[in-house]
Amino acid sequence: MKKSLLFLMCFCFMPTLTGCMDRVEMKDLAIIMAAGIDRLEDGQIRISVQIFIPRAITSGETGEDLSQGPIFVREGIGDNLANAVSMLQTNVPRRLFWGQCKIYIFGNELAKGGIRKEIDYLTRHPGPRGKSFLYVSEGKARGILTLVPPLERFSGTALRKLTEDEYGTKTTLKDVDMGLMGESESVSIPYIKKLESKESARKSHETIPVIDGTAIFKKDRMVGTLNIKETRGLLWLKDKVKRSTISIKADDADGEITLTPTLGKVKFIPEITEGHWIMNLNINIEGDIVQNETHLNLMNEVVLMKVKKKYEVALKERVTGTVEKLQQEYAADVVNFARRFHQKYPKEWRKVEDRWDEKFQEVKFKINVNATIRRPGYIGPPAALPKDEVIE
């Protein structure tokens, strides 16, 4: 009896506990969908956020107003990111909710000046997700947030979907934190820009941001960018390519044969022989042929073997170009050769640890591509071609 009374009393006092103050009704939340961080000319930090307007999609019957979108952009300015966020909060009547924000965009200038302090805030604060995606924008990040995409609800969603389909490198907050702490002290972050809309009916802001390469960070500063082609090379090195094509030219025929890689596997084998640091890259890749401009009959095994050889060479060139650029131009080890050497040769690594930047530039790399053409497509011989013109 006494025990149950005590239990009942505990139960009754429970609502008064301070722990219950965590409770936030959804209508008291300002749900942030994406955030952009810029450094202004006077050195202050500006944070701009896309906040969701729940009323805008209340009813399915009335439909949404496409010209506006169910979001608005607010900003806060302060000496550092924390101050800027607290200024932002004063401009928003509801509690800022970072839990669903999966997009953080750094402005170009901020990225060049260093993002360490901002990363510290984002990782230290319990709100932001560790798995949120980071981007560097061409120009100011705010400009990206104000875009109104025709297909998606917000530009943030458009960006997230582009990223999840692995058009560019996918870099999360956690990756950046770990990468800058790791051996190579370099990371790559997708570089985005506004897609110029060529439709005359649409206003200039009714477009989406697209991934236009990769920003290369050394320490916490952006040192340069890779263009789309070089980014593909980087993706192959990271086993992450899904939707891209590569064209090759056959020796004895006009036109090109285009393949799309379906499966890729990269093996890094570090090697130190006679003081030479060598990185062996074994790339196993499978591809489907998607277009054949030549008159070659792809059902012929000999032809297919030739195409395969060409394919391997082309891939090798791409990857070589990317690695060379990373090595020679930026000296930024974003594919993390450092970690692999460290794991295999810990003693040797320790000697070069302090001057890895220089050492990285000296590392030789050998690329072995082993390509397999899985499917020559639905049709065998070239399409829409008389039989006698097909080269066997």
Added chain:
Amino acid sequence: MIRIRRLPLKKKPKKQKAQQQTSSQEIPLSKKLTENIHLFSSLYQDSSDVIFRSFVVGKIDATIIYIEGLSDTHKLDEQVLDTLLKNEFKEIDFLISIKNRLPISNIETISTFSECVNAISAGNPVLLLDGFEEALSLGLVKFEKRSIEEPQAETSIRGPREGFTESLGVNTSLLRRIIKDPALKMKAVHVGKYTKTKVMIAYIEGLIDRTLIEEIENRLNRIHIDGVLESGYIEQFIEDSPYSPFPQLLYTERPDVASANLLEGRAILIIEGTPFSLIAPVSFFSLFQSQEDYYERFWIGTFIRSLRFLFVVISLFLPSIYVAITTFHQEMVPTDLLLSIASSREGVPFPAIVEAIMMEIAFEALREAGIRLPKQVGSAVSIVGALVIGQAAVQAGIVSAPMIIVVSITGIASFMAPRYSIGLSIRLLRFPIIFLAGFLGLIGVMLALIMIIIHLSTLRSFGVPYLSPISTLQKPSMKDTLIRSPLWKMNLRPHLTGEFNAVRQGTNLKPVPKNGDE
């Protein structure tokens, strides 16, 4: 200042009141008929439905006492009175010769007043003769009863359509008709000072643990109440943990379910005056088993059973998880879903927990009203309920649409439990869990889950752990717990308590074309 009154440290041992059994009736019958009649008429004073019929057999005065409506007066006239009045009987062995001549199958010789009273109230006319200390109870019971119908509370697509009725004799006969072996035993116990309800303990000798029967008998004999109107009275007096929200005895209306439990070594309590018989002992998992799991093929049985477990979890936790996530853990919801929920909750004036409690209570009220109301009005209630709760509340902006979905899924899920009693427990437990979720978030939900599991693992039903065969792991029984294995694989009976007869059937029963003699 509030002063809490202290409970007395020592509880005064209450004096057990002397049993007010009608011990005065234990006296034997008198030799004189007039004395006996006098006593009976004082006993049945102001009972105009008790009929005393006096007549003369040979030279001896005789009286038949019976209650109107309980006995077959037609047979009494034609077979008893006719025989007695028209025939001559020997002076010697008068009683025996009467007994031999009467064309009635069931005649008993009784010698005390209490036996006479019992016989009369059971519907057996009692024949008293002058000069004898013994009376005859004539087995001419006949009263109006409901015919055997399809069980209302436990319907099934496939399976026998017979259900127990209010009449004990019919119920026992239904069991006997299924289990023909004489090992099926029925022990009678009378409960209730005024109702004198007969409770039959049915079991199969050799399958059941003897101590279980003793325990049931002991618990039944402990009951001293005025009356038993339903099996629920018995259940509440013999269960192990009376404060638990979970049922520790099952009830069934179906003779086939009762027989299945008898065959697994359980006891059935058949109670006079109710179609619901009790099954003891039970485990938590038997509450989720339906007879049709076994009648249909095992894939279907397994699928439906797992669906049931899923929906029981849903019906217990869905509203609380919804409340917890929308008020504490908004980051756990997929973004698009959160945006939809946020937009539909935008104009709603109440916090999520209030909304949930409100809707759940409204739903419970509708359900209860639907049961209690006359059938004609019931449909009106459900229409109004569906309209009011479903549409108007959302359109008026009082309740959000996702909450309606949650409540209705929960409502449907709670009907998935094949036993009504476990559905009730789940409905009851839902509310405290919603409160915990509203104040502590998912931690509260987990807390509730942990508390429920701890509680369940402490429960016992007649000595059998409530969570068996999982908490005291019994591998053979696992074949029929979360899944329902093929019948030809379930070779062993479940182990309940004490000694048991393990082997249920022969091995190698799997149907193979070769076994069929080419």
